[in-house]
Amino acid sequence: MRADRLHRIEKTWIRSLVRRRALRSYGEMTQRISRRFFLGGVAASVGLGPALADAPLVSLRPQLRPRQKPVPGAQKLIADAGLPGMVAFAVADVKSGVGLESINAGAGLPPASVAKALTALYALDTLGADHRFETRVFAEGPVENGILQGDLVLAGGADPTLDTEGLARLAANLKAAGVREVRGAFKVYDGVLPRIHSIDPGQPDHLGYSPAISGIALNFNRVHFEWKRGTSGYSVTMDARTANYRPQVAMSRMTVVSRRMPVYTYEPAPGMDRWTVASGALGGGGARWLPVRKPALYAGDVFQTLARSQGIVLDKVQVVQTAPTGRVLARHASAPLRDIVRGMLKYSTNLTAEMVGMAASSGRIGTPASLAESAAEMCRWATDAYGMSSTLLVDHSGLGDASRMAPRDLVGALVQVRRAGILRPLLKPFAMPDASGRLVKAGPVAVAAKTGTLNFVSGLGGFVTASDGTELAFAIFTADMERRSRLKRSQRERPEGARAWNGQSRGLQRKLIERWAKVYAKGHKA
Known part of the structure; x- marks a missing residue:
């Protein structure tokens, strides 16, 4: 009282x-x-x-600790997202390997570019992290007094990162080797990989992310098209530009045609890629990268120009698939494979994925006949190495929507490779919302993952570290295959509704990750 x-x-x-x-x-x-x-x-x-004697002015009352806000369940997050199509995911604790939560985890959906994570593992395991691809220049005949009495061969070595800068160094090294004149033919060898017209033939011809493939590539097999409107019409250029070079390209030709649609047409022609573009779509000027459909001709065309700048005149390009047997006069080595796949995962370059994937298959079974054959070999390897028996891919990049991957398969592989310390250092950070809702890559929840996007298809797979250090492996695939199947080939660049759908999917992915980072952190209390 x-x-x-x-x-x-x-x-x-x-x-x-x-x-x-x-x-x-x-x-x-x-x-x-x-x-x-x-x-x-x-x-x-x-x-x-x-x-x-030391009592406060106001009497103390018990202070209630704020109750933790309930974390929505995965089913509620999916329902609230209202995303048409199927959602499939799995998440596991990295340390124990225990599966924590899943929905449709065994369902195979298109992984899109998430497939590149598997390709990176496949190439690193088969070829080795220190592997370097070499592009070489051969002399098939003796060099006497600076004159090559025979053929000169530019030989591709399946380097997906060769660019105009690298070719320029080869041309300079050819001169440094003492060659001033070539009396024989000029050949380009591309036989270390099969010739493939387009990574995904279902894509429109003009899309630069689905170029051709062969044993030699240049500038990711893209050519730079630029146009400017003048008083007498449009002027156009086709070049193989890089930071220090801008050689004109003769084998890829563009004609401006008076029409509104279609914007581009492509037609193969002897010794060249022939394009047309609608004048009604050009405006005052602009530029874009177009795919190359004849990579060996493209590389040969550019090398001719660069050799000429060194005073060496070469004959017309001949593309061959017989490996050269002469003496190596010059060589260009790529960066180590670990750096190549890191760039592939960061920029999601389809050509890199296909070339390193097929190079790995060549090391296992010999040169594959097609992308599908090479991808099938990678799937056999994945089943043996990680138990990924529900994964069936048609390529190494994920561009083909006929590929299927189960979230459970990928999570099982991610747990194993994380313990070996292989993949996570190569993955780029995935932005998560901070307290104010801004997307940031450095926050209390750290995510390193590979994204994947096709029209009405979205994937995300990788690792999340909660604020208390708990590390999880996860895979999330979403797809509205019915809507995607209705797209015509001409609609696949920017179909109506695809951007909004993919944005919804990304939002759901982030909410699921936020849930897991809270629920499965060691200090969390329900």
């Missing part, structure tokens, strides 16, 4: 202070009324004495 009485006295006194408007500050108040005097008086009046 005495404590209750003390509490009432305290409240009455505090209210009286609030009413005293003349006290302008707490400092004035402490000058007029001695806290020690007040507390001593109150204590004496109730007989407590020194027991409250």
Whole structure:
């Protein structure tokens, strides 16, 4: 009772202070009324004495800790997203390997570019992280007094990163080797990989992310098309530009045609890629990269120009598939494979995925006849190495929508490779929302993952580290295959509704990751 009485006295006194408007500050108040005097008086009046000598001015009450906001379940997140099509995911604890949560985990859906994560593992395991691809220049005949009495061969070595800068160094090294003149033919060898017209023939001809493939590639098998409108019409250029070079390309030709649609047409012709573009779509000027359909001719065309700048004139390009047997005059080595696949995963370059994937298959079974055959060999390897028995791919890049991968398969592989420390250092950070909703790559929840996007198909697979250090492996695939199947070939560049659908899918992926980072963190309490 005495404590209750003390509490009432305290409240009455505090209210009286609030009413005293003349006290302008707490400092004035402490000058007029001695806290020690007040507390001593109150204590004496109730007989407590020194027991409250250090008591606060306001009595203490139990403070309720804020309750943790309930974390929505996965089914609710999926329902709230309202995403048409199928959602499939799996998540597991990396340390224990225990599966934590899944929906449709055994369902095979198109992985899109998430397939590149598997391709990276396949190439690294087969070829080795230090493997380098070599492009070489051969002399098939003797060099006498600076004159090659025979053929010169530019030999591709399946390097997906060869660019105009690399070819320029080869041309300079050819001159440094003492060659001033070539009396024989000029050949380009592309036989280390099969010739493939387009990674995915279902894509429109003009899309640069589905170029041709062969044993030699240049500038990711893309040519730079630029146009400018003048008083007498449009001027166009086709070149193989890089930072320091801009050689014109003769084997890829563009004609401006008076029409509105279609924007581009492509027609193969002897010794060249022949394009037309609609004048009604060009405006005042612009540029874009177009795919190359004859990679060996393209590389040969550009090398001719670069050799000419060194004073070496070469004959017309001949493309061959018979490996050269002469003496190597110059060579260009790529970066180590680990760096190549890191760039592939960061920029999601389809050509790199297909070339390193087929190069790996060549090391296992010999030169594959097609992308599908090479991808099938990779799937056999994945089944043996990681138990991915429900994964069936038609290529190494994920561009073909006939590929299927089960989230459970990928998560099982991710757990194993994370323990070996192989893949996560090569994956790029995946942005997550911070407290204000902004997407940031460095936050309390760290995600390293490979994204994948096709029209009405989205994938994400990788690793998430919660704020307490708990590490999870996950895979999320979403697809509206019915809507995708209705797309015509001409609609596949920017179909109506695809951007919004893929944005919804990305939002769902982030919410699922946020859920897992909270629910499966060791300190979380439901």
